Amino acid sequence: MAERNMPVTDDELHAYVDGELPPDRRATVEAWLASHPEDAARVSSWRAHAELIRVRYGGVNRNPVPVRLDLDRLARAERKWTWLTAAAIVAAFLGGGAAGWFGHDLVEEPAPPAVKSVMTEAIDAHKIYVAEVRHPIEVPADASHLVPWLSRRVGSTLRAPDFGAFGLRLMGGRLLPAQDGKPAAMLMYESASGERYTLYCARSAAPETALHYSVAGPVAAVYWGDGDVGFVVSGPPDRDRLFKIAQSAYEQLDRRIPRGSS
Amino acid sequence: MWEWDVSGFRPDVERSIPALRRYARALTRDGDVADDLVQDTLVRALRSEHLFHGGDVRSWLYTILTNLNRNRLRSLSRRPALMPMDDNDAADMAGPEAGARDIERALATLVEEQRSALLLVVLEGLSYREVAEVQGVPIGTVMSRLARARAQVKAFLDGERPALRRVK
Numbered sequence: 001m002a003e004r005n006m007p008v009t010d011d012e013l014h015a016y017v018d019g020e021l022p023p024d025r026r027a028t029v030e031a032w033l034a035s036h037p038e039d040a041a042r043v044s045s046w047r048a049h050a051e052l053i054r055v056r057y058g059g060v061n062r063n064p065v066p067v068r069l070d071l072d073r074l075a076r077a078e079r080k081w082t083w084l085t086a087a088a089i090v091a092a093f094l095g096g097g098a099a100g101w102f103g104h105d106l107v108e109e110p111a112p113p114a115v116k117s118v119m120t121e122a123i124d125a126h127k128i129y130v131a132e133v134r135h136p137i138e139v140p141a142d143a144s145h146l147v148p149w150l151s152r153r154v155g156s157t158l159r160a161p162d163f164g165a166f167g168l169r170l171m172g173g174r175l176l177p178a179q180d181g182k183p184a185a186m187l188m189y190e191s192a193s194g195e196r197y198t199l200y201c202a203r204s205a206a207p208e209t210a211l212h213y214s215v216a217g218p219v220a221a222v223y224w225g226d227g228d229v230g231f232v233v234s235g236p237p238d239r240d241r242l243f244k245i246a247q248s249a250y251e252q253l254d255r256r257i258p259r260g261s262s
Numbered sequence: 263m264w265e266w267d268v269s270g271f272r273p274d275v276e277r278s279i280p281a282l283r284r285y286a287r288a289l290t291r292d293g294d295v296a297d298d299l300v301q302d303t304l305v306r307a308l309r310s311e312h313l314f315h316g317g318d319v320r321s322w323l324y325t326i327l328t329n330l331n332r333n334r335l336r337s338l339s340r341r342p343a344l345m346p347m348d349d350n351d352a353a354d355m356a357g358p359e360a361g362a363r364d365i366e367r368a369l370a371t372l373v374e375e376q377r378s379a380l381l382l383v384v385l386e387g388l389s390y391r392e393v394a395e396v397q398g399v400p401i402g403t404v405m406s407r408l409a410r411a412r413a414q415v416k417a418f419l420d421g422e423r424p425a426l427r428r429v430k
Binding site for chain 2: 010011014015018020042045046049050052053054055056057058060061062063065066068069071074075077162164165251
């Protein structure tokens, strides 16, 4: 057979190992390997390495799936956010009007006083510390006690969301005085171009489902409540980007829900 | 807004989670980062369900995860100073035997798309055609990535140890 004489290519050797070889070439490749010990050695090393990979990582998918990857929970969080966003947009149309929502001017959302005060505190803190060049933060991100410390002081289990998808790096955080003398936490993030965002968390008496957007000059902020904690993401007044970052924070912070389950 | 229809989309996604975690773990070599990726993949999948018109859910999920990881690496590489705050590698190293540790190091020397191609084939059992879809490249490209990945792993494990390229 002429086929017998066709040299076996490297591609065919890989295809042979991976079960991708057309059946009519199989015998040819096996004959080739029998007479080419170097190729046979490569093929057997590829198989051995594949086995090492399977042994090394095969256990991962037999471990129980962590609660934060529970699909029902993720779908619920997704629903909740969709609903919150819709509610906020409706509220903006009813209250501030379309121009207010989409415009870039100073906008006052009809927020309840409890929300308004948290947002004002967050925006004020943002303005003060974002402008700081030398000491924008109190505790740097690489200090392992940063988040536990802020959690303990605010009295709620906090997490530092990862905004890597937005090109933002966690710089660190600080503790701030909030209303009624209670402590609030602020985390600061920075992009490669120096753009800074903050996430502010404080105890809040506002109703849980509220979501508010507000622009104050060069700073825009999104507020949402979760239980008795209010969160505010503040940053440059790019509404879409801010909303995406806030949504990402919302989703990541929602994971802290081993409330009771851990 | 989120009505789960009879297509079995959601059970299919659910069944894929363990394999996604395995792939993400091998791809990133960090358990926390891996589960973050899987979570983002699942959220993205739930959100884009209406964009999914049949086909293999598992391949689609691998595609999302692979793209998210590429974005993650891109944002990391823009800031070389940014390393994961808690690198789990050290903790992992203590457990597995030497062979497992070596293969982990060998994989770490691969560039992202070669590692992804190798893992999708040998760990996840995808066909070349499926990997080509996941990576959005022709089959020939998948095969050359696979060949380069295997050559590099072999060279590393044979002790040649070329300059370490940590893409992490």
